[in-house]
Amino acid sequence: MGEKVTIYDIAKKLNITAATVSRALNNNPKIKASTRELVIETAAKMNYKPNKLALALKSGKSNNVGVIVPRIDSNFFGSTIRGIEEVLYPHGYHVIICQTHEEEKLEIENINTLLNAQVDGILMSISNAEIDKDHIINRVLKKNVPLIFFDRKKNIDGVSTVTINDFEAGYKVTKHLIDQGCKRIAHLSGDKSMEIYKDRCLGYKQALLDNGFEFDKNYIIQTKSKVEEGRKAVKKLLKMKNPPDAIFSASDFVALGAIQELKSKGIKIPEEFCVAGFSNEPFTRFMELSITSVDQFPLEMGKMAAKVFLEQVKDSGKVKIEKKVVLTPKLHIRKSTLRKNNA
Amino acid sequence: MGEKVTIYDIAKKLNITAATVSRALNNNPKIKASTRELVIETAAKMNYKPNKLALALKSGKSNNVGVIVPRIDSNFFGSTIRGIEEVLYPHGYHVIICQTHEEEKLEIENINTLLNAQVDGILMSISNAEIDKDHIINRVLKKNVPLIFFDRKKNIDGVSTVTINDFEAGYKVTKHLIDQGCKRIAHLSGDKSMEIYKDRCLGYKQALLDNGFEFDKNYIIQTKSKVEEGRKAVKKLLKMKNPPDAIFSASDFVALGAIQELKSKGIKIPEEFCVAGFSNEPFTRFMELSITSVDQFPLEMGKMAAKVFLEQVKDSGKVKIEKKVVLTPKLHIRKSTLRKNNA
DNA sequence: TAGATTTGTGTAATCGATTACATTAATTTA
DNA sequence: TAAATTAATGTAATCGATTACACAAATCTA
Incomplete structure (x- = not known):
């Protein structure tokens, strides 16, 4: 029932002390070979398993x-x-x-x-x-x-x-969008109190600057990683005087929402508008219109x-x-x- | 440095025993109020935290x-x-x-x-x-x-x-396909050594029988939960003399592969062919052609x-x-x- | 005011292992 | 063969808590 076998039980059965049992089980060379074998055999027979809590307490390692x-x-x-x-x-x-x-x-x-x-x-x-x-x-x-x-x-x-090098990631995505001919690239960022989002944004900026694009802070919208946030952001962006023609989103979910909203407006992707996400969520490659994204491994x-x-x-x-x-x-x-x- | 504060440290500082400290910290009513407060205060000051391993060993509850x-x-x-x-x-x-x-x-x-x-x-x-x-x-x-x-x-x-009631789930999906007018419903099953897949299959069978459909075991294909397996299965099914016009897959990933393959063959979903999956994976609702699936909560x-x-x-x-x-x-x-x- | 209670703490065992330090028996050395 | 080694095992402390039991001091009872 209880089935709690300790080294003391083994010791009692063999008429030796727990110390000897412990040593035998730990292959301490001071123990006679015959004793060791007997102990190991008996331990196996009694289905002994060391109590990790006791070990942890003693050693300080859990x-x-x-x-x-x-x-x-x-x-x-x-x-x-x-x-x-x-x-x-x-x-x-x-x-x-x-x-x-x-x-x-x-x-x-x-x-x-x-x-x-x-x-x-x-x-x-x-x-x-x-x-x-x-x-x-x-x-x-x-x-x-x-x-x-x-x-x-x-x-x-x-x-x-x-x-991962989030700066580099942000840079790469932005550069890719530039290479695809996008002229006005917006960025859907995340919570700026996190370094990852800060860095992705910095990479984005740097890529713009390095390629002679001007940086417009109105093109950066803070979002939470939710589909709905992507739709909202696109609505906002499209109302601008000079709306963007590409989005680099720091989240795949937000990118998805953005794509949904763009499509509902009849905007063609990627011909008229490019959208890239981040994280390489499984759905990004499953979609019919698969989504460009960054693998963070x-x-x-x-x-x-x-x-x-x-x-x-x-x-x-x-x-x-x-x-x-x-x-x-x-x-x-x-x-x-x-x-x-x-x- | 080591910063390991035990009840003994507290006891020493207050010139009492560890037992008293333990009791005070555990709100034992036998302890004088003034002592209790003193101990609690000192413990807080010394930043004492109980060692869960010791407690676990003593109580037998980890x-x-x-x-x-x-x-x-x-x-x-x-x-x-x-x-x-x-x-x-x-x-x-x-x-x-x-x-x-x-x-x-x-x-x-x-x-x-x-x-x-x-x-x-x-x-x-x-x-x-x-x-x-x-x-x-x-x-x-x-x-x-x-x-x-x-x-x-x-x-x-x-x-x-x-x-979850996998039988019921299998039944519901199949019944739904029947209600949509599907006539020859195939089932992409999983590892039959698992009850969940067995039950989903049984539900499928029962729904067929209850609605006057005949059950053809060639319509059941065993798959592993991978996209590629869905493509393979569809290829096989379409080669049949009397190919199905619907698939109930026990996996969303397999359903996805099936859809991909059907589309590549120019078959229209859902008009010519219906596909339902299982598990309600996020991508099933994200896809443009969203996939019918079972929520397992x-x-x-x-x-x-x-x-x-x-x-x-x-x-x-x-x-x-x-x-x-x-x-x-x-x-x-x-x-x-x-x-x-x-x- | 002696005996009974109550109150508050201390002593020591316990949980299940490990291990430094005896201790005894066996073997080697000189 | 007495002293020195060595081999094998036992004793007891330890890890950090809890708690049954013991005990002294304070309070109550009659």
Whole structure:
């Protein structure tokens, strides 16, 4: 019933002490071969399994790492978590998932409860880079718990980061639109308090400037990552005196909404208007009018974050390392921006 | 630096024992009010946080639950996990994620490591219902660890399940296709070793029979949930002497592939051919030719599974309960099957 | 005012492992 | 063959909490 076999049960059965059992099971060379074998055999027979909690308490290592993301039911975060898990599982780590729903309060609460649960590391996508989180971050660092930001980072000493080059991505998309002959390129940005959106926007600006385009700040509209926001934005843009003929959206969902709205107005894509998104959501390639988008390699990003964590664990105690890994984004050019005469 | 504050540190500072500190922090009424306040105050000042591992070891409750799914980077499982997390987090539970990639070996390994980690419960989507898993399942049950299957279940005594009525879903879709005037309805099924696919197929059959259609087993093609498989299946079906004029696919991805192939052959959807999918993946409603599909309410399913777990924990020790929760699927009728003359 | 209660804390065992430090028995050395 | 090694195992502390039991001081009872 209870079926809780401990080393003491094995010890009792064999008339030896728990210490000997422990040593035998850990292949301590001081133990006589015959004893070792007997113990191992008996342990197997009794279906003994070590209690990870006891080990964790004793060693101070829980073999759990916390992963904090805004949400997991999105392709991007789901894939990063998959990558993290794939790398860490073979090393004996378990992944504890926490969602913040972009809420500041939950973010801090999550870190706290993860620390109390004695996780061996925290991998997170921080939501708002402007709000001061130094206090809680310091708690993590003081405890010497490796902390790694992925995708949504904030520059903090001692914190490693794994990101893609959002600036480059923004630049590439914009340059591509320019190459397709677009003259007035608008940008549907995201929450500017996040570095990723800031950087994408900066890349956009730089590409414009480098190519002799003038930058009009009215062409930048802040949106939340929702289809409806794309429709709204297009309505607004089309009312302008000098409406754009292309959109670089920092979100695939917003790009989708934009496309829907443009189509409903009878505007032809990509002939009259080009639209590019961001994140390479599955639907962007499934659509009949497939959508040009940026691949952020979420799986790779997750794997990389996990690897950085493993390195930090290995080297802990030695020099404090701080890695900044930047992945190169890949632009998938699809129908929504590909004009045939240019192909 | 180390910043590890324990109740002993607090005790030392106040010249009392750890027992008193523990009691004060736990609002034990035997403790003098003044002492309690002093302790609580000092604990806050020293930034004391209880060590969850120690608590877990003592109490035998880790406050962790394991969730085992084939993968997390899918809309369906991502959403169920989100639901689980949302319900359990407020109750102080953490969710440990494990992926099986449909591999038998990993499934068993995951259960084992979760048990060794002393999880308080396991919620899982079992991959293959035909392979005998009694041994490992028994280990869970013997340990009195609540076990709940969601979506992909297997009928086992003592195991609660939360599923949707896949039979009904299959029936509804097929009936809908019949109502739209389709005469020869094919079914693209999934791995028949899973109950969900078996049931969807049974619902399909029953609907055919109930409506005076004859059932042709050549109209059933087994597929894996991939776009390419849908294309292949359609190629095969169209080569038949008496090709179908509708497809009920047990997967949205397969349905998508089918649609792509049909279109490439110049077949008009839904006028000449209707296609319905399953799972209500986001892309099904985003497509220009939106795809009829079945909503499995993954978020609700996750929440429900978590609630069943909570009930079992509460009632543990009392009668052993075994809940079978069946959610009703919802058919979203979209362009891919909606013939205007029928609307 | 002696005995019974109550109040507030301390002592020590416990959860299940690991491990530094004995300790005993066996073997080697001189 | 006595002393020195070595081999194999036992004893007990430890990780950080909780809690049954013990106990002294304060308060109540008759």
